[in-house]
Amino acid sequence: MRGYTFYERVSRAFHDYSSLSKLIVISTVGGGSLIAYSEANASSDAYSVAPPEMGIKKKKVVVLGTGWAGTSFLKNLNNPSYDVQVISPRNYFAFTPLLPSVTCGTVEARSIVEPVRNIVRKKNVDICFWEAECFKIDAENKKVYCRSSQNTNLNGKEEFCMDYDYLVIAMGARANTFNTPGVEENCNFLKEVEDAQRIRRNVIESFEKASLPNLSDEERKRILHFVIVGGGPTGVEFAAELHDFVDEDLFKLYPKVKDSVKITLLEAADHILNMFDKRITAFAEEKFSRDGIDVKLGSMVVKVTDKEIFTKVRGNGETSSMPYGMVVWSTGIAPHAIIKDFMKQVGQTNRRALATDEWLRVEGSDSIYALGDCATVNQRRVMEDIAAIFSKADKDNSGTLTVKEFQEVIKDICERYPQVELYLKNKKMGDFGDLLKEAKGDVAQDAVELNIEEFKKALSEVDSQMKNLPATAQVLHRFLYIMIF
Template identity: 65%
Template structure:
């Protein structure tokens, strides 16, 4: 009020020492209002000048999983208008889902509300609890629908425009179109899945102790079958074994000898993505624990009473009675991703194809991360001629060892498969690629020899596994690209450089494997860590505890998880159906 009172007095004053008055007052709207009085025409002119902020690019993120959270935590939100769309308003620490199924860890201990995580943006990140139904790549528009109770007032459908879209919706369970799987099997992808499994396990025991059942019926009700011998299936089998033999046998002593756990694996070994030593150790431990492992068996169909499977070695069809089945055999695309892939011509694929910078191929401004995407690494042989020309500085038509050494670092950065090739061959120096068949270094090499030296490199290209570790690294990488993009005003998609200034301002994504764990029950675990180091036993279980506690996204969940582990050691697991 003081400013406006002062302004009023000035406008009604006729000064004698000057012919014009100029007063600038800043108002809450953010603009400047200029007032001027001129004695020449005795008219007051008011000019309003606004200074709007430059429009920020809108970044829409689909999903609240590992990739999305990693991207949002590191993104400079002051440079973008960021909006997040997801049907769940929390982040879940999915590696602990098997522990939730048996009450080792409570469901709320592994989830963090998404709005708590987004607080760091000081309200600059907007979250909408809804499911994206369709991506309109041509119009750069999303069609969404809220999953909130329809009895509440207001329209559930809405649309969002985007400048950049981050698709990180994860994946769903791949049933391979096996009959009966959707109707009679449990899955283990979401927190709700783990809670349903927990209730089902208790139901099986409660049913088995009812009077009037035969022993065969009790055995059937207490036969727990896990289809899939990957990390998730094996960890659940181990957790279930501990739950049954450490807690439930004391509560249901009349059926303590009837419970059985069976793992069905189509391959020759369980944990076939791990080191062979870990796979063998896991099979032997399961054998000692009484967990049956059926390898080389393919499930043909599932009914409410039986699993029909085919033994690959003999071709025999076998029926296995069950009380509960958990299906854990890989991942498939979600409907919104499948529809989007058809729009952009990526049909008959298991996931969205991206380039090395995680940009969806054939679609401008769209990036894909995590389980819903796969990186199509560019083949080095496609660029071999341009690489040779860049390395041949004197245009002699041949490369010396020194010229090759000058360019090899750039090659490894742009084509990660080169580094994999070097490691797989156990070469001490990259320049060893220039050795001849007798192992002698050649003084120079021509284009044909250069091609021959690198001809097998592309065979080292491997698809990245659908793990939380990959998704988190991709999210962190893409956020660095976006932050760097805003600073230097250049596209994060490249271009690829082999010489000159500014090279590798946006390096392609390169996954760094930090190891993986396989908890096997009985306070024993196996670990495959960098440097070809394999660890197994009780000490590895404590390493697993420390790593998983440290990887929680907040101190709240970290404390809750450690408290749950402590409670389990003191009081055992909770056997209530809740």
């Protein structure tokens, strides 16, 4: 982050938070790039760990999940002083952005997976992998309960319990159905490699069924009506891939049913790809219109049966239905049942994801960390620590703060409180000296001195720029998190 090396950040952390006795450092970069994990003693200027030859028992780190977050952690874990146990129902890492391409055969499934054992086998760390599903987390006793993901009878031995010193939860999330009736029973999801392969089979089977000679035109059109629910990146990309697959490949194999095929994209909001620039949204909608993909905006799905999908128009509440042959549901994510149960244990009810502090430590727990789609980061507010910030910057204990004093620690403050940098950027201020000058009036920079009350006033609006961040690779690649325990 901001050009600092891992060792520089660790050293700075000791000086900035000298009262802390131990540190654990994790950084994540999108695409499985950088991860660092180490323990440090606050009395030293560099991190140090007890080597295994000293006879000290290694601390056990249990990692749940082999998705983006979990695999990124494992790929760059180089500290041999930990005993790492990895538990996941799948023994591979999947490059999920290419799942829509797998549904239509543009990319083969084997091309987007990498076995976990290949990733960890050359590491100079004790890492064991167990293909199993965690179904319970016992935070009080520091245990996780798991069962084998294999469909075999092991005479009651398919379940096992594993203890831990530190737990890293990176279990991802499931598709969010919003409790819509019929979705679980009748829709396809696109979260796993198996989902993509299933969708591909269903598309082919739909064309085979529609080619039978005894079908009416109405039934043939129903079977070849493909509905995608959700106008986010996954839904839009799948719709585009499906259109190309049908237009370039399937029409050649099934020319007699060409006029019966229809692709519909349902989106509850006013536009598809709302999270992107408006120019991208406009281009995608225009492209779909030219390709004949029917985009229905403001359409909320309220019910799905085995042959019909019911929608309600946002605004007037008008309800309608349409027959379909296959539905792909892509409307965001929700926590797994085990995460919901764990959230109750740590007092995090009525949340969409596990809440962590800015160091990815689960709030309400001392030795459990969460990252990826199962978690969200609650960024600490500047005003909560205003007295500590002032005291740290006021090195001469004068009771006032000069621009020079504060600029010596401003980089560290911006790293721990990203909203400070965002606030300065939005206010078009070059540095914090401009903010202090604004608080005192137009005076020479060297003459600016603020007491703590004036300092509070200067920072009073900073937290308004703060947002809770999902603990995903796209967000984490900007930060080196110092997780304290």
